Amino acid sequence: MRGVDKRRRLTAAAAQVLHRQGVERTTIADIAKTADVPVGNVYYYFKTKDELVQAALSEHEGSLAELTAELDKLPDPLDRLKALVEAWVSQRDTAARYGCPTGTLAAELDKRADGTLDREVGRVIRVLLDWAEDQFRALGLPDPGDLAVTLVAGYQGMSLLTNALRDPDIMTREGDRLIRWLDTLTSGT
Amino acid sequence: MRGVDKRRRLTAAAAQVLHRQGVERTTIADIAKTADVPVGNVYYYFKTKDELVQAALSEHEGSLAELTAELDKLPDPLDRLKALVEAWVSQRDTAARYGCPTGTLAAELDKRADGTLDREVGRVIRVLLDWAEDQFRALGLPDPGDLAVTLVAGYQGMSLLTNALRDPDIMTREGDRLIRWLDTLTSGT
DNA sequence: GTCTATATTTGGATAGAC
DNA sequence: GTCTATCCAAATATAGAC
Numbered sequence: 001m002r003g004v005d006k007r008r009r010l011t012a013a014a015a016q017v018l019h020r021q022g023v024e025r026t027t028i029a030d031i032a033k034t035a036d037v038p039v040g041n042v043y044y045y046f047k048t049k050d051e052l053v054q055a056a057l058s059e060h061e062g063s064l065a066e067l068t069a070e071l072d073k074l075p076d077p078l079d080r081l082k083a084l085v086e087a088w089v090s091q092r093d094t095a096a097r098y099g100c101p102t103g104t105l106a107a108e109l110d111k112r113a114d115g116t117l118d119r120e121v122g123r124v125i126r127v128l129l130d131w132a133e134d135q136f137r138a139l140g141l142p143d144p145g146d147l148a149v150t151l152v153a154g155y156q157g158m159s160l161l162t163n164a165l166r167d168p169d170i171m172t173r174e175g176d177r178l179i180r181w182l183d184t185l186t187s188g189t
Numbered sequence: 190m191r192g193v194d195k196r197r198r199l200t201a202a203a204a205q206v207l208h209r210q211g212v213e214r215t216t217i218a219d220i221a222k223t224a225d226v227p228v229g230n231v232y233y234y235f236k237t238k239d240e241l242v243q244a245a246l247s248e249h250e251g252s253l254a255e256l257t258a259e260l261d262k263l264p265d266p267l268d269r270l271k272a273l274v275e276a277w278v279s280q281r282d283t284a285a286r287y288g289c290p291t292g293t294l295a296a297e298l299d300k301r302a303d304g305t306l307d308r309e310v311g312r313v314i315r316v317l318l319d320w321a322e323d324q325f326r327a328l329g330l331p332d333p334g335d336l337a338v339t340l341v342a343g344y345q346g347m348s349l350l351t352n353a354l355r356d357p358d359i360m361t362r363e364g365d366r367l368i369r370w371l372d373t374l375t376s377g378t
Numbered sequence: 379g380t381c382t383a384t385a386t387t388t389g390g391a392t393a394g395a396c
Numbered sequence: 397g398t399c400t401a402t403c404c405a406a407a408t409a410t411a412g413a414c
Contacts, residue, residue, distance in 0.1 A: 006379095022300035024213030027407060038381050043409065099296060106353040107288055107296045111211035122353050146362055149350060153363055157346025161338060164295040164311050173335055174342055195397095216389060227399050229392085238390065385410070392403070 007045045009035040014052045015059035019101045023053055023108050053109075053117060060101050061124045068131045077135040078186055081151070084132070085178045088155055092162065092171035099163035102128075103156045128152055139186060147185070154178050196234045198224040203241045204248040208290045212242055212297050242298075242306060249290050250313045257320045266324040267375055270340070273321070274367045277344055281351065281360035288352035291317075292345045317341055328375060336374070343367050 013035035017026050028049055032039045046052045067087060071080040088095075098104070102124055109118040129148045136144035158174035161167075202224035206215050217238055221228045235241045256276060260269040277284075287293070291313055298307040318337045325333035347363035350356075 020300070022213070022297065024211070025300055028409085029407075040381055040383085040410085041379085044379070044381095047409090049408070099299060103349055103353075104296050104300070107293050107349060108211065110288060110352050111209070111214055111293070118353075122355070125350070125353050146366075149347075149359055150363065150366060153343065153346030153350050153359075155346070156349045157342030157344070158338075160292055160296060160345045160349065161314070161342050163299050164292075164307075164314050166311070170338055170342075174338065177335075177339060217391085218389075229399055229401085230397080232391070233397070233399095236391090380414080382413085383411085385408105387408080388406085390403105390405085393401085395400085396398080 006035070006037055006041075010037060010042060010045055010052070011055040011059055014056040015101070018053060018056045018105070020098050023105070028052070050117060054120065057105065057117070057120055057124060060105070061127065064102075064124065064128060068128075077138040078182060081132065081135050081182055082179055085151075085155075085175050085182070088159075089171055089175035092168035092175075095159045095162045095171055096166050096168040097163070100156060100159040103159055104163075125152070141185060151178065154181075195224070195226055195230070199226060199231060199234055199241070200244040200248055203245040204290070207242060207245045207294070209287050211293070217241070239306060243309065246294065246306070246309055246313060249294070250316065253291075253313065253317060257317075266327040267371060270321065270324050270371055271368055274344075274364050274371070277348075278360050278364035281357035281364075284348045284351045284360055285355050285357040286352070289345060289348040292348055293352075314341070330374060340367065343370075 010031065013031050017031050017034050021030065028042055029039050031052060032042050042052075046055065067084075071083050071087075074080045074083060102121065106118070106121045106125060109121050112118055129145075129152055132148035132151050133144045136147040141147060154174065155178075158171055161174075162170045199220065202220050206220050206223050210219065217231055218228050220241060221231050231241075235244065256273075260272050260276075263269045263272060291310065295307070295310045295314060298310050301307055318334075318341055321337035321340050322333045325336040330336060343363065344367075347360055350363075351359045
């Protein structure tokens with residue numbers, strides 16, 4: 001089953017290279033080279049470039065599922081949310097260089113006239129929003145959906161500024177602010 | 190002076206089309222067509238595509254300068270900041286379709302290995318941050334720089350989610366939240 | 379399943395007539 | 397200053413040998 005192995009390598013390479021270079025500036029050859037697969041052979045596994053983008057998106061969705069599964073082991077929903085923020089902040093150097101993998105992909109795909117892939121990326125973002133909403137609801141807070149949007153928007157905003165200004169410290173400071181915000185929400189005053 | 194006119198039309202067209210389609214998916218022909226200028230003639234005014242991107246960026250910077258100049262007419266810095274948020278929210282339909290002009294441009298340009306244009310876009314974002322910082326400082330608040338980052342990150346975050354989910358209502362709700370946040374900052378408790 | 383060679387298209391950029 | 401025709405490079409995708 002060497003084929004399965006190559007498919008996985010191509011998927012992993014696509015996720016990494018597309019994040020770093022963006023969709024439009026990445027060539028099939030770039031991905032093939034990173035995966036150490038000859039260019040022509042790529043088409044045996046993925047018929048078009050868009051299928052590689054789709055595979056990369058699924059890879060990011062998988063990482064997100066892994067992360068939330070890990071967080072779900074924590075008993076307290078508030079701790080889960082705080083740990084999520086900490087996980088984001090721990091990625092600050094990558095964010096400073098390349099931004100949030102899903103966020104930058106969404107921004108790029110949303111520019112397309114063809115609305116197939118950008119509906120997909122919207123769905124992945126919704127998975128994160130839904131998970132966060134569940135935590136806020138478990139805490140008994142009002143408007144858990146709005147709170148989830150505020151949290152994720154906070155993350156996307158700090159990622160973009162961190163990236164645009166190439167300054168990981170923004171991520172640290174804004175992460176601290178989000179943690180404090182989560183505390184005030186639940187301090188019941 | 191027909192030349193000046195064409196240059197301006199090309200600049201305006203570049204700003205609009207690059208915002209809608211993104212840099213990489215926009216061809217010189219797209220911009221030329223929108224500006225109603227023959228393709229070959231474009232190169233008389235702009236030697237490369239990157240010069241057109243630079244021109245579009247300057248156009249956005251000009252719009253920002255116009256907006257802040259207008260806001261500066263308001264006597265109270267808090268009113269200025271609130272009016273800024275309201276100006277953002279009023280653009281919610283455009284944001285839902287194409288995102289924030291400067292933010293999406295920054296995300297795209299930051300993917301480049303060549304760091305010329307992405308330093309430029311960072312500078313434009315800094316202009317906005319500096320203006321906001323001035324307002325927070327005028328209000329006598331501590332850490333005005335951090336507050337400016339939080340405000341602009343809030344804008345970029347809500348723009349990205351609004352765009353990715355194609356939902357202008359997110360912009361309305363998050364805008365309201367930013368206004369309430371500005372109020373709590375200054376309510377002096 | 380793998381890989382090389384190549385067909386095809388697109389788009390940035392230029393030459394040169396007017 | 398204006399515009400057409402075209403060059404050329406890059407990149408997606410395919411053909412077909414192994």
